[in-house]
Amino acid sequence: MSDKTWVDDLEIKDLTEAQARAELARLARVLREANTAYHTHDSPEISDADYDALKARNADIEARFPALKRADSPSDQVGAAPAEGFAKVRHSIRMLSLGNAFEDADITEFDARIRRYLGLAEEAALAYTSEPKIDGLSLSLRYEGGQLVQAATRGDGEVGENVTANARTIADIPERLEGAPEVLEVRGEVYMSHADFESLNTRQAERGAKTFANPRNAAAGSLRQLDSSITAARPLRFFAYGWGEVSAPLSDTQLGAIERLAGLGFSTNPLTTLCDGPAALLAHYAEIEQARATLGYDIDGVVYKVDDLALQARLGFRSTTPRWAIAHKFPAELAWTRLEAIDIQVGRTGALSPVARLTPVTVGGVVVSNATLHNEDYIAGRSATGEVIRGGKDIRVGDWVQVYRAGDVIPKVADVDLSKRPEGAEPYVFPTSCPDCGSDAVREEGDAVRRCMGGLVCPAQAVEKLKHFVSRAAFDIEGLGAKQVEQFYRDGWIAEPADIFTLQERYGRGLQQLKNREGWGEKSATNLFEAIEEKRKIPFGRLLFALGIRHVGEQASNLIARNYGRWEEFTAAMDGAAGFDGPEWERLLGIDGVGEVLARSLVGAFAEDNERASIDRLVKHLEVEEAARPDSSGSPVAGKTVVFTGSLEKMTRAEAKARAEALGAKVSGSVSARTDLLVAGPGAGSKAKKAADLGIETMDEDEWLALIGDV
Ligand code: IVH
Numbered sequence: 001m002s003d004k005t006w007v008d009d010l011e012i013k014d015l016t017e018a019q020a021r022a023e024l025a026r027l028a029r030v031l032r033e034a035n036t037a038y039h040t041h042d043s044p045e046i047s048d049a050d051y052d053a054l055k056a057r058n059a060d061i062e063a064r065f066p067a068l069k070r071a072d073s074p075s076d077q078v079g080a081a082p083a084e085g086f087a088k089v090r091h092s093i094r095m096l097s098l099g100n101a102f103e104d105a106d107i108t109e110f111d112a113r114i115r116r117y118l119g120l121a122e123e124a125a126l127a128y129t130s131e132p133k134i135d136g137l138s139l140s141l142r143y144e145g146g147q148l149v150q151a152a153t154r155g156d157g158e159v160g161e162n163v164t165a166n167a168r169t170i171a172d173i174p175e176r177l178e179g180a181p182e183v184l185e186v187r188g189e190v191y192m193s194h195a196d197f198e199s200l201n202t203r204q205a206e207r208g209a210k211t212f213a214n215p216r217n218a219a220a221g222s223l224r225q226l227d228s229s230i231t232a233a234r235p236l237r238f239f240a241y242g243w244g245e246v247s248a249p250l251s252d253t254q255l256g257a258i259e260r261l262a263g264l265g266f267s268t269n270p271l272t273t274l275c276d277g278p279a280a281l282l283a284h285y286a287e288i289e290q291a292r293a294t295l296g297y298d299i300d301g302v303v304y305k306v307d308d309l310a311l312q313a314r315l316g317f318r319s320t321t322p323r324w325a326i327a328h329k330f331p332a333e334l335a336w337t338r339l340e341a342i343d344i345q346v347g348r349t350g351a352l353s354p355v356a357r358l359t360p361v362t363v364g365g366v367v368v369s370n371a372t373l374h375n376e377d378y379i380a381g382r383s384a385t386g387e388v389i390r391g392g393k394d395i396r397v398g399d400w401v402q403v404y405r406a407g408d409v410i411p412k413v414a415d416v417d418l419s420k421r422p423e424g425a426e427p428y429v430f431p432t433s434c435p436d437c438g439s440d441a442v443r444e445e446g447d448a449v450r451r452c453m454g455g456l457v458c459p460a461q462a463v464e465k466l467k468h469f470v471s472r473a474a475f476d477i478e479g480l481g482a483k484q485v486e487q488f489y490r491d492g493w494i495a496e497p498a499d500i501f502t503l504q505e506r507y508g509r510g511l512q513q514l515k516n517r518e519g520w521g522e523k524s525a526t527n528l529f530e531a532i533e534e535k536r537k538i539p540f541g542r543l544l545f546a547l548g549i550r551h552v553g554e555q556a557s558n559l560i561a562r563n564y565g566r567w568e569e570f571t572a573a574m575d576g577a578a579g580f581d582g583p584e585w586e587r588l589l590g591i592d593g594v595g596e597v598l599a600r601s602l603v604g605a606f607a608e609d610n611e612r613a614s615i616d617r618l619v620k621h622l623e624v625e626e627a628a629r630p631d632s633s634g635s636p637v638a639g640k641t642v643v644f645t646g647s648l649e650k651m652t653r654a655e656a657k658a659r660a661e662a663l664g665a666k667v668s669g670s671v672s673a674r675t676d677l678l679v680a681g682p683g684a685g686s687k688a689k690k691a692a693d694l695g696i697e698t699m700d701e702d703e704w705l706a707l708i709g710d711v
Contacts, residue, residue, distance in 0.1 A: 012060050020065045024073075027058040031074040066516075075521055085478060086161035086226070089152035093244040095140055095187065096157060096320055098133075098303060098327040104282055107304070110326045111278045114306065117315060117323060119652040127307040129254045130284040131272040133327050134239055135298035136191030136219045141167060142245075143184045146177040153224070156473055157320065166223055169232035172239075174265040185244030186261060192219040193297045196235035213366050215298050240266035241303070254307045274307060285328055292330070300406075301329035314651070316658055319555045332406035333364030336417065339399045342373065342428055344435045346460035348468050349550040350451040352431065352441050354379060356401065356413050363405050371403050371411040375448045376430035384448035390415055396425040436460035456610055462496070463489050465548045469497045473554050474546035475538065478531040479524060487519075496614050497546070501536065501621035504529045540567050540627040547615060551601040559593050560602070561627035567619065574606035592666065636707055638664030640676040643691070646684030648701050663708055671696065679704045 015023065031054055055074055062069045069075070101107055111126065120126060140160065142150040151167030152160040167173050170190070177184070192200070197215040204211045212218035222234035240261045243250060250257040255274050262268040271288060275281045285302045292299060306312050306324040315323040341357040354373040361368055373379050373395065381392045393416050395401065400420035405411040430450065434441050439454035452458050466489060467482045469475055480500070488494040493507060507513040514525040538546075541561035545554050552560075564570035576584030580603060588599045605611050642665045644656050651659070656679070657667045671678060671690045678684075678691040678698040691698050699707070 020061050021068050024061055024068055024070055028070055028072055071523055073521055088159050089162045090159050094157050095154040098325055099321040101326050101328045107281055108278045117654050128275050128304045129307050130275050130281050130302055130304050131269050132288055132299040133301040133303045134189040134191050135216050135300045136189040139190050140244055141186045143177055143180055146180050148175050165228035166231035169228055170236045170238055172237050172267045177264045180264055181246050181248040183245055183247040186240050187242040187244055188238055188240035190219050190223050190236055190238050191297055239269050252309050254305050301327050303327050332404040334402055334404045335361045335363040336402050337361035339401045346436050346452055348461055348464035348548045350461050351449045363403055368403055368411045371413045373413055379428050394427055398422040398425045468548040469546045475535050477535055479528040498617040537623045539625045543624055549605040551598045563591050566626050567624040577603045578607040635663040641666045641668050641674055642677045643668050643671050643675050644679045645687040646681030648681045
């Protein structure tokens with residue numbers, strides 16, 4: 001392709017229709033080949049300028065002959081989401097995250113908490129493994145009969161992306177295992193070494209391609225490639241640190257299981273060590289921190305895990321993290337830079353958030369140009385409760401400020417150097433009206449945040465609500481991200497979530513209107529409408545979360561969905577609770593995990609006329625799936641209300657409660673006519689009597705364990 005024969009000299013205005021068709025076919029092929037050369041072989045065959053010229057020519061011909069635009073037109077591939085994404089994979093066992101600890105005291109508390117939960121005395125032995133926390137991305141590898149059959153990213157923990165073809169290209173990942181259990185899911189971290197990261201970035205820079213901010217981004221970008229030959233050309237590595245589904249136990253200890261994985265051919269981290277308690281954990285942490293700079297790959301802390309797997313099983317999980325493990329993170333990274341401006345962003349609940357615009361600075365390998373300033377008190381040098389912070393120093397535009405970031409957390413402005421304050425720098429005056437819609441911005445008693453009172457009339461709130469609505473944990477509509485939502489909102493195509501579901505009806509006829517918009521082609525428009533259609537059927541919990549009601553997060557939404565089951569039952573209950581009293585209000589507050597703040601916000605949102613009308617308009621277009629407890633299928637106690645009383649001997653009260661809840665039961669502290677079952681240990685008193693009076697089934701601890709299959 002060195003003679004540039006692909007750059008045709010025929011002027012577009014002179015092309016006949018037949019010539020134009022042939023030229024579009026040729027351009028599609030040439031551009032596809034150029035892409036493959038660039039991505040697959042890391043050796044582009046044409047310059048970026050030539051590539052751009054070809055794309056421009058293609059677009060100009062399409063503009064003159066719109067009817068000739070090809071289904072695989074290169075125009076549709078510009079900066080758009082990939083035409084087809086990865087297939088989704090539901091994890092047979094959820095991929096969870098880890099709780100974080102930062103201080104030594106957090107580790108002593110971690111150990112104490114576990115002992116309390118298990119009812120272990122202080123002197124009883126309790127061993128932990130300690131190992132580096134690799135800063136990459138987690139991957140689950142499923143082997144059946146010793147053969148790698150599937151590799152999936154974590155995704156939202158329940159559903160990840162199928163990256164099997166890509167995982168097969170990673171040298172550390174065995175294709176076949178000898179002597180493995182019939183089913184074995186190996187979990188670990190994909191990462192890139194510092195040396196490989198540097199040379200990848202050098203190669204990228206040499207050919208004018210995008211460079212990566214850090215090895216983690218490079219690893220993620222390389223694994224999540226639709227074309228596995230690109231992944232193959234990227235030097236990825238894998239450390240195994242855990243497992244998901246297994247048909248036979250790997251060992252009875254964490255360390256034993258890791259050794260078994262190493263025996264099967266996986267790379268495991270050589271710094272993994274057994275420690276006999278918090279003091280040994282902290283000593284190992286210090287050792288790893290020392291070694292950090294020489295490891296040759298990024299780590300962001302140390303992970304501690306209870307070694308005894310039977311105890312791990314007893315400890316189980318909180319909603320998203322295991323009780324038996326914790327990540328002890330390294331301190332955040334710091335840098336100084338200039339504060340150029342303070343901008344105010346308006347969030348979906350109307351919160352005015354001050355954002356620091358900074359002279360770009362590298363903090364721990366990442367270029368930071370924005371950081372959060374939290375709220376007006378923080379800028380003024382006060383905490384939300386009025387105490388002095390930073391010695392009372394306020395933050396002013398022009399100041400020299402210290403920025404810190406820890407892991408993926410949004411960077412923060414931590415400190416200010418008064419000796420470098422420019423002369424004439426004025427204290428920052430926080431706005432009392434919304435910078436977007438001009439409505440009053442009010443700070444309510446006890447709230448650290450000032451909020452725009454504009455509600456749905458505030459464009460910033462409406463757009464943020466829409467962005468939240470389409471986000472990954474909410475409706476997750478492929479092809480409809482933050483950018484597209486902003487575009488549609490700006491042009492008046494979408495004002496509220498319901499409008500998304502009438503988009504095709506209003507603008508899709510013959511695809512003409514959408515496909516003629518900038519950034520949209522026939523294929524992307526069709527894909528978008530299909531993606532929207534797919535989401536008309538939506539789980540109850542996702543719908544509730546997507547509404548973006550203040551204090552109603554993902555966990556809470558799922559919890560509420562499971563409690564009410566059907567959307568109609570739930571909305572009727574919200575109507576019943578509208579006065580913040582009565583049985584429906586009590587029922588909501590009675591859900592373990594729902595506090596008063598959340599309950600008020602939720603009921604308030606459904607009682608507010610405009611908001612409710614907007615929700616009802618949306619739901620008309622949807623089929624809301626009934627929520628069921630996923631973990632409790634087949635559980636003999638699902639949906640039952642259980643009360644524990646007296647002393648339990650085989651488990652602590654906390655453990656009994658958590659176990660029962662995991663099986664779908666509701667645990668209550670008092671016996672009433674709604675109680676289904678009383679588990680009574682020795683010394684049970686008035687509760688046992690009341691249960692007998694009410695004719696409630698009563699059993700002892702052993703019978704309970706037999707019932708739930710724990711003996
Ligand atoms: S154990 C049940 N061990 O950290 C959770 N995770 O912040 C089991 N990670 O999602 C995770 N190194 O991607 C574990 N040695 C290690 C790890 C590790 C890195 C990642 C993993 C996890 C994230 C949680």
